[in-house]
Amino acid sequence: MCLNPFISRSVSSGPVTRFSGRPCRIAVIGSGPAGFYTAYRVMTKIQGAKVDMYEALPVPFGLVRFGVAPDHPEVKNCQEKFEEVAASPDFTFVGNVSVGSPSDHPDGSSISLSSILRHYNAVVFAYGASKDRTLSIPGESLKGVYSAREFVGWYNGLPEHADLAPDLTQGDEAVVVGQGNVALDVARMLLEDVDVLRKSDIASHALDTLSKSKVKRVHIIGRRGPMQAAFTIKETRELMKLSDVAFHPIDNSLIPTDPTKLPRAPRRLMEILLKGSPTSPAADNTTKSWSLDFCQTPKAFLPSSTSPSQLGATSFERTSLSAPFDPKAYALGTGITHEIPSSVAFRSIGYKSAPLHEFSDVGIPFDEARGIISNDGSGRVQHEEREPGAAMSLGSFPGLYCAGWVKRGPTGVIASTMQDAFATADAIAEDWGAKVPFLNEQTESNALGWEGVQSETGVKGASVVSWEDWRKIDSAERERGQQSGKEREKFVSTAEMLAVVR
Numbered sequence: 193m194c195l196n197p198f199i200s201r202s203v204s205s206g207p208v209t210r211f212s213g214r215p216c217r218i219a220v221i222g223s224g225p226a227g228f229y230t231a232y233r234v235m236t237k238i239q240g241a242k243v244d245m246y247e248a249l250p251v252p253f254g255l256v257r258f259g260v261a262p263d264h265p266e267v268k269n270c271q272e273k274f275e276e277v278a279a280s281p282d283f284t285f286v287g288n289v290s291v292g293s294p295s296d297h298p299d300g301s302s303i304s305l306s307s308i309l310r311h312y313n314a315v316v317f318a319y320g321a322s323k324d325r326t327l328s329i330p331g332e333s334l335k336g337v338y339s340a341r342e343f344v345g346w347y348n349g350l351p352e353h354a355d356l357a358p359d360l361t362q363g364d365e366a367v368v369v370g371q372g373n374v375a376l377d378v379a380r381m382l383l384e385d386v387d388v389l390r391k392s393d394i395a396s397h398a399l400d401t402l403s404k405s406k407v408k409r410v411h412i413i414g415r416r417g418p419m420q421a422a423f424t425i426k427e428t429r430e431l432m433k434l435s436d437v438a439f440h441p442i443d444n445s446l447i448p449t450d451p452t453k454l455p456r457a458p459r460r461l462m463e464i465l466l467k468g469s470p471t472s473p474a475a476d477n478t479t480k481s482w483s484l485d486f487c488q489t490p491k492a493f494l495p496s497s498t499s500p501s502q503l504g505a506t507s508f509e510r511t512s513l514s515a516p517f518d519p520k521a522y523a524l525g526t527g528i529t530h531e532i533p534s535s536v537a538f539r540s541i542g543y544k545s546a547p548l549h550e551f552s553d554v555g556i557p558f559d560e561a562r563g564i565i566s567n568d569g570s571g572r573v574q575h576e577e578r579e580p581g582a583a584m585s586l587g588s589f590p591g592l593y594c595a596g597w598v599k600r601g602p603t604g605v606i607a608s609t610m611q612d613a614f615a616t617a618d619a620i621a622e623d624w625g626a627k628v629p630f631l632n633e634q635t636e637s638n639a640l641g642w643e644g645v646q647s648e649t650g651v652k653g654a655s656v657v658s659w660e661d662w663r664k665i666d667s668a669e670r671e672r673g674q675q676s677g678k679e680r681e682k683f684v685s686t687a688e689m690l691a692v693v694r
């Protein structure tokens with residue numbers, strides 16, 4: 193059942209009258225790749241479409257700025273496309289404004305979702321995944337246990353995690369639980385020569401901490417085997433090539449005896465794992481080392497014997513695989529446990545999206561199990577309907593769409609997020625062309641977009657960051673970077689960012 197009066201009005205009030213010449217007003221919530229690629233495509237496909245993009249932070253680009261590793265500057269080239277989108281007169285950036293949830297910093301504004309729903313024809317949720325999955329095992333709150341998401345945010349200057357101050361000085365062994373590309377990013381940050389990172393846009397507080405790190409050995413631990421691992425070729429090769437960093441050979445029994453018969457991608461990956469690194473763990477020039485420890489599932493983070501609040505070791509149960517070479521194999525516990533000394537541990541088992549606070553009031557369904565907004569796969573937000581005496585069926589909410597990680601879950605690189613955003617934009621264009629109901633179509637004054645929201649909520653002025661304002665922050669960061677030989681020196685607090693604008 194649809195509970196929201198704004199949504200149900202569009203559905204129930206008979207044939208839709210579109211006011212001729214009126215543009216399609218679209219609110220996009222989130223300025224990561226999903227938001228920008230949806231905006232780009234929809235503005236291309238619907239003539240005269242006007243997009244207002246709401247972003248909780250004063251700065252745009254989501255995980256392109258706060259997730260992608262600082263030593264991967266080429267990945268951030270997608271920002272050039274986003275700049276082009278933002279240059280359109282039909283595009284407005286509304287930064288430092290959180291939608292449907294309180295702002296997470298004191299200088300930010302917050303706008304209710306119902307207010308957005310009153311002023312647009314369509315709303316696209318593209319707000320990503322700002323939580324992470326937990327292991328729910330004992331000791332997860334010990335000092336020295338960090339979430340990879342927080343650590344990544346910290347080294348990338350995300351204001352929310354600027355004060356994380358991870359302690360990398362308690363010992364020389366680190367554990368990373370999970371074997372996705374985020375785990376490999378975390379390991380690379382711990383192992384890479386600080387002088388290489390110095391030239392990147394890494395936050396300066398991270399550079400300081402990493403330069404004092406005592407970590408020499410990193411275990412990246414997965415509950416399944418190499419044939420099931422989530423990390424990919426390029427990222428594995430990069431770790432193998434780190435100067436003076438050795439890879440500990442893997443257990444060959446988990447790799448098919450003749451990898452040449454595998455399809456190309458797993459074959460290349462297995463070859464890289466079998467070949468290992470140019471530096472051997474025993475060589476004189478080896479400064480640091482790492483391993484991929486397969487078939488181990490975490491059981492507990494254990495306190496150190498000298499300091500009960502500090503992590504000292506991580507305990508794992510060995511697993512066996514239902515079929516070692518089947519990419520879909522599952523892991524079974526063997527009951528055999530062991531401990532790995534660890535002064536620091538990172539939980540890297542995936543990000544997680546959450547519903548916006550108002551979803552339940554407004555009647556928007558969130559699939560908690562999958563951590564996504566319920567949708568038809570093309571991005572149309574869906575709900576279950578049951579007419580009296582009829583079977584359950586699925587219905588779409590007029591004008592509500594989703595894209596990116598909040599649509600399909602927290603996996604996929606920027607290229608797949610782009611494809612996914614294009615599919616959502618195509619669905620919007622198809623629905624607009626087919627004249628299916630959208631929001632606020634029957635009232636001429638209602639779909640005024642950001643103007644309407646401003647006059648209703650009074651949010652405006654100093655607290656809102658426009659695209660021009662972002663350009664000023666961008667220039668100031670680049671100037672600061674020049675002084676220290678970096679591409680950019682990011683501001684790591686929203687107060688610093690806003691001081692540039694004001």
Ligand code: FAD
Pocket residue numbers: 221222223224225226227246247248249252253254255256259260261264267289290291292293318319320321322344374377543548595596597598603604605606607609
């Ligand atoms: P996001 O990029 O997370 O964007 C969501 C945006 O919504 C954020 O700006 C957020 O602040 C905003 N937001 C959240 N809540 C609200 C709200 N209530 N109101 C307004 N705004 C809100 N892919 C690659 O191709 N190459 C890489 O090297 C790479 N490295 C990665 C490294 C890490 C650590 C991670 C986690 C991912 C990486 N990816 C990489 C994947 C890539 O970042 C994602 O595919 C992509 O960012 C997902 O886009 P999105 O727009 O769905 O989410």
Ligand code: NAP
Pocket residue numbers: 327369370371372373374375377414415416420421422423427489490540541542543602603604605
């Ligand atoms: P991911 O790729 O989904 O990997 C998650 C890892 O956590 C898997 O190894 C998974 O193992 C493990 N895991 C999940 N639950 C677990 C549990 N309870 N106990 C133990 N292990 C558990 O997620 P991610 O690493 O966060 O990456 C997210 C996305 O961003 C991916 O698509 C990734 O490719 C992308 N990304 C790309 C880059 C890049 O291109 N350079 C960099 C970073 C991230 P199972 O498989 O056994 O579940």
